[in-house]
Amino acid sequence: MSEWISxxxxxxxxxxxxxxxxxxxxxxxxxxxxxxxxxxxxYAVPLVLCAMVGVIGERxxxxxxxxxxxxxxxxxxxxxxxxxxxxxxxxxLAGVGCGLILGGFLAWTTVKWRMDQIIAGxxxxxxxxxxxxxxxKPGQLLPALMPHVSIPVLSKIPLIGEVFFKGTGxxxxxxxxxxxxxxxxxxxxxxxxxxxxxxxxxxxADTAGINVIRxxxxxxxxxxxxxxxxxxxxxxxxxxxxxxxxxxxxxxxALAIMIFGAWRPLRAAAAALFFGFVTAAAxxxxxxxxxxxxxxxxxxxxxxxxxxxxAVAAGKVRAPGAVGQPFVKEGK
Amino acid sequence: xxxxxxxxxxxxxxxALGLTACGGSTGSSxxxxxxxxxxxxxxxxxxxxxxxxxxCIGLVTDTGKVDDKSFNQAAHExxxxxxxxxxxxxxxxxxxxxxxxxxxxxxxxxxxxxxxxTVGFLMTDATIExxxxxxxxxxxxxxxxxxxxxxxxxxxxxxxxxxxxxGYAAGYLAGLMTxxxxxxQVLGLEIPPVQKFAKGYEAGAKASxxxxxxxxxxxxAGDNAFNDPTWGAAEAQKQLGQGAxxxxxxxxxxxxxALQEVAKADGAGESKFCIGVDxxxxxxxxxxxxxxxxxxxxxxxxxxxxxxxxxxKGDFEGLTTMGSAGLAPFHDFDSKIPADVKTKxxxxxxxxxxxxxxxxxxx
Numbered sequence: 001m002s003e004w005i006s007x008x009x010x011x012x013x014x015x016x017x018x019x020x021x022x023x024x025x026x027x028x029x030x031x032x033x034x035x036x037x038x039x040x041x042x043y044a045v046p047l048v049l050c051a052m053v054g055v056i057g058e059r060x061x062x063x064x065x066x067x068x069x070x071x072x073x074x075x076x077x078x079x080x081x082x083x084x085x086x087x088x089x090x091x092x093l094a095g096v097g098c099g100l101i102l103g104g105f106l107a108w109t110t111v112k113w114r115m116d117q118i119i120a121g122x123x124x125x126x127x128x129x130x131x132x133x134x135x136x137k138p139g140q141l142l143p144a145l146m147p148h149v150s151i152p153v154l155s156k157i158p159l160i161g162e163v164f165f166k167g168t169g170x171x172x173x174x175x176x177x178x179x180x181x182x183x184x185x186x187x188x189x190x191x192x193x194x195x196x197x198x199x200x201x202x203x204x205a206d207t208a209g210i211n212v213i214r215x216x217x218x219x220x221x222x223x224x225x226x227x228x229x230x231x232x233x234x235x236x237x238x239x240x241x242x243x244x245x246x247x248x249x250x251x252x253x254a255l256a257i258m259i260f261g262a263w264r265p266l267r268a269a270a271a272a273l274f275f276g277f278v279t280a281a282a283x284x285x286x287x288x289x290x291x292x293x294x295x296x297x298x299x300x301x302x303x304x305x306x307x308x309x310x311a312v313a314a315g316k317v318r319a320p321g322a323v324g325q326p327f328v329k330e331g332k
Numbered sequence: 333x334x335x336x337x338x339x340x341x342x343x344x345x346x347x348a349l350g351l352t353a354c355g356g357s358t359g360s361s362x363x364x365x366x367x368x369x370x371x372x373x374x375x376x377x378x379x380x381x382x383x384x385x386x387x388c389i390g391l392v393t394d395t396g397k398v399d400d401k402s403f404n405q406a407a408h409e410x411x412x413x414x415x416x417x418x419x420x421x422x423x424x425x426x427x428x429x430x431x432x433x434x435x436x437x438x439x440x441x442x443x444x445x446x447x448x449x450t451v452g453f454l455m456t457d458a459t460i461e462x463x464x465x466x467x468x469x470x471x472x473x474x475x476x477x478x479x480x481x482x483x484x485x486x487x488x489x490x491x492x493x494x495x496x497x498x499g500y501a502a503g504y505l506a507g508l509m510t511x512x513x514x515x516x517q518v519l520g521l522e523i524p525p526v527q528k529f530a531k532g533y534e535a536g537a538k539a540s541x542x543x544x545x546x547x548x549x550x551x552x553a554g555d556n557a558f559n560d561p562t563w564g565a566a567e568a569q570k571q572l573g574q575g576a577x578x579x580x581x582x583x584x585x586x587x588x589x590a591l592q593e594v595a596k597a598d599g600a601g602e603s604k605f606c607i608g609v610d611x612x613x614x615x616x617x618x619x620x621x622x623x624x625x626x627x628x629x630x631x632x633x634x635x636x637x638x639x640x641x642x643x644x645k646g647d648f649e650g651l652t653t654m655g656s657a658g659l660a661p662f663h664d665f666d667s668k669i670p671a672d673v674k675t676k677x678x679x680x681x682x683x684x685x686x687x688x689x690x691x692x693x694x695x
Contacts (some may be wrong), residue, residue, distance in 0.1 A: 035573030042566050129347060138399040141619055146595055238591050239561040240619055244397060244583045248556045248563070278553070283567060287516070287547035 015270075019112055026159045037163045037286060040276030042238055045172045046071070047272040050254030052182055053103075056223040059186065060216050061322040062201040065121025066106050067227055069128030070250025074099045074231025076132040079242035083140040088236070091142075095232035096225050102128075103224015111216045112325035119244075127319075131242045146170065146237045169237040171229055178226065183265040195219060199320035202327040212327045256306040262317040275301070280314035362610065376422045382444040387420035387644050390440030394452030395427050396558050400584050400610060401616035403558075403632065407474050410636030417637070418644050431523035433458035441466040447643045449474065449636060453523050453586075454565075456490075463488035470643040472598040474636060475525045489633050489643075491653045495525050497684040498657035499532025500626035502607045503628060504680050505659070506533070506578040507541030508673045509605060510615070516547040516571035518564050520583020521557035524695055529582045529628060531662035531693040540676070547571050551586055561589025572604065582628070583607040591620035601665075612660035626671065627660035643685045658685070 001002035005012050015118045026033040050067045062161040077098040082091025102124060109115040150169050155166040164176060194215060195207035234250075235242040259276065261268025278301055309317070378599035381388035391398075391411045398408040408424060415422035425436045433455050440448045441462065449468045450459045456476045463471045463485040477489035483568045517533055519526050534546045549567055551557035555610060568579050569592035579594050581587030587609055592610035600623040613620060635655035660680055662669055684691035 031574055035570045038573060039566050039570040042569065046562075138401065139618070234562055239565045239589045240596065241561060241588070243559060243561050243588075245556065246561060246585070248553075250562075280570065282552060283549045283570070286549050287571070289548075302599055332374045 017031075023159060032284070034112055034159075034162055036277065036280040037159070039280040039283075041163055041168075041172065042275055044269070044272035045175050045278035046230040046233050046238075046250055047254050047257055047275070048175050048179060048269045049226045049233070051261065051268040051272060052178060052250055052259045053223045053227045053230075054255050054258035055186075055265055055268060056182065056195070056226075057220050058258070058263060058320055058323050059199045060195050060219040061202060061320060061325065061327065062107070062110055062216055062220050063117045063121065063158035063324045064106060064220065064223070065118055066102065066124030066128075066251075067121075067193070067253070067254055068247055068249065069121075069125040070099050070102045070224055070227035071231045071234065071251045072128045072132050072245070072247040075229040075235035075246060076136070076231075076242055077234035078228075079142070079235035080135075080137075080140065082142055082194060084238060086143045088144055088146060090144070091236055092232050099224040099226070099228020099231060100221060103223040103225070106224070107217045107220035110326065111220065114328070115331060117326075118325055129245065132242075136244050137243070142236060142240045145240065149173070161187075169233070171233045171237050174229065178229075179265050179269045186265065196320070198327070199322055202322050202325075203330065206327070206329060207299075213329075216327070238269055258305055258321075259317075260306050260309050262313070263320065276304075356366070361481075369619040378421055378443050378445070381421065381446065387415075387418050387447070388440075388445040389420055389422045389447050389449065389640060390437075390445045391422070391424040391449040391451065392433065392436045392440075392455070393424065393426045393558075394558075395430060396452070396584050397426055398424055399631060400558075401474075401588060401614065402584055402611050404584075404632070406618070407449060407613045408634035409637050410633035411449050411640060413476070413633065414640035415636040418558050418641065420667055422648050429660045434462060437462040441469050444590075445469055447640055452476075452478070453525050454521075456481060459488060460485060468600055470648050471525075472636070472639050472643065474632065476560050485650070487648070489639065489653060490640060491655050493525070493630040493635075494684075494691075495528035495630065496502060496535070496691040497531030498630060498694075499529040499534075499582075499660065500536035500539070501659045501677060502580060502626065502628040503538075504532035504535025505596075505669075505673070505677045506580065506605075506607065507537040507544050508557045508642045508676065509625070509669070510541065510544065510578050511603060512575045512577045512597065513541065513544050513578045514574070515544060515578040515580070516528075516568070516576035517546065517549070517582060518571070518587055520551045520586050522550040525608070527695055528693060529580075530552065531695075532691050533580050533582075533628070535691050535693055537538070538682070541591045547574070547576060551583060558584030558586055560586045561592070564589030565593035568606075568681070570596075572597055577603055578605045578607065578625075578635060580607045580609070580628070581605070587660040588617050588620070591617055591624060595620045595622040595624075595625075601668075605665075608660070614660065614663045624663070624664055625665045629658055629660045631656045631658075656685070 010073040050071060053067050054064055077090045078095025081094030082088050106120055106124060110117045146169055148169050150167050155161045194210050198212045198215055198290040206212050235248060257268050257271045260271040279302045375386050378388055380386045389411050391408060393404045396404040397402050410424055425439060427433060427436055435449055449472045451477045457665060458472050459473045460483055467487055471488040473490040477492050478490050515537055517530055518662045519530055530548055537546055539543050551563060564586040571579060581588055581590035591606045591608055594600055594604055597604050604623060605625045606620060606623040606626055608628055612629060613627045614624055639653060
């Protein structure tokens, strides 16, 4: 433990400072602080899930520009699946299923057919916008609201419990489990080691006996389920309607967050929360008339921050080595 | 190698966004609303628009959809009704990106349409340019104002609405209904029509309840400000969390997201209420019925229909028309709103209309 802390001085220090500040604000003005933290988290949930899609893809060596499209189609399928079947579960399954199918499409075209990964992703986004706009029908309603639950003991913790575990949607709770799960899987399991290997140096991984093609196919496809979950969250949990183009660039923002988080799940989650908080703070400043920050300027912040991080951390933070390159087995 | 990959990624992303925009704008033009269902002698396509007898109406939306359940939809319905009554032909294009305004209008002017309706304040400049280029087509700009000192084109007219009056009446009602003395509003893009709603709302609330505090938040982004229900919902939740008990959602789908969020909250319809915008959203956003006490409306449909009829008759003066604005019915909340509150609000609406009460809103 102490060894781990000394190795991660920066992270631990920064985390502690943030936590102390968060609690200070919480005790100073409980209602405002809580509503802002809750806003941050609900803003961050779809971004966190989508960033995980990006992390898994790029760690395996596949760039996923198509997250935006996966998100939109899943939001569409989730909402209309639930509206027409009258069952929330069917909606969720339809949304997640669509995420999987589109993940599979991306995996198959880029890994099997070695199509340019960027182009495949772009195609996905265009098709997603077209399909969801064309089949959109106004005037549909969800059969019920998504369940919101409080976790017994955890929800009693001041601040953290109230934000993450009290009356939150099931998908938001699941997102916490998923982020921690992917972090552990990526850095502590054999699957994680292999995934990182095929993303860094696929021919070496291949020599070691790892089936690079199959592993990339499986990883990118399964990651699609997370984008599906994020889409379901958009249309069924955070709102209860589907609108055309409602993903509103969140899939691209997630890629920025993935880079901001240095291709690491926990850091990406922290980055998403940070952007959520900045957005909350900006709207709070507007509402309280403290200073009038031009809202447009705030919208650019995540991208500006990503540029800054990339510039400052140049050389320290780097993408997986084989990202964007299709794997061709030698001798074939 | 890697650097060039990322360059390619960036370029492709930009390209993707651009392509999505172009693809959408042309694709949706085919889903034209058609003309008068069954009316004898009505044209079925726009091939004869150049003829004097055939009155063709084209409508270009702002970056919204004709089924957005508020602003664009109301203008669309007004134009469609005019086409039915005039036995004319009607077609619309949904704009996907602001840079396509001119191209979308050209789709109609190239075919010699008689009248083109452009929906939304943001299209003001593009409409004037198009009117200059096509003097034979009449342009009607909804939510637009052409300063007679600067704009000399004779074939364009703007329709404006006293949004501040509708906002004032809604705010007045909210001020009387609030128990926490905190109300909020979740708004789309910060442009004059929305600002007038917002400032009117605040002025009205302060008039009926001087001690009230009003949280006012506009959407941060430019291109999807009216189509981001997720943001609207999160913002509404934040304001509710801070004790606001009445939320005014004004901003297309963004505002609708806020209304639906209030409808989901504990105590919706009992202690927490929401107010819609532009049209009577009781009908257009059924998911918000649980909390929707009224909507701050603009008479969009009627004014578009009337102006189109004027254009057809020919006495099109190139002047700015002022439509009307007011409050939608209370629907199910009619019995829940105290009688004295209703009387007061009705008086305010009447006084605003007659001009004896001023909202005091300036932009």
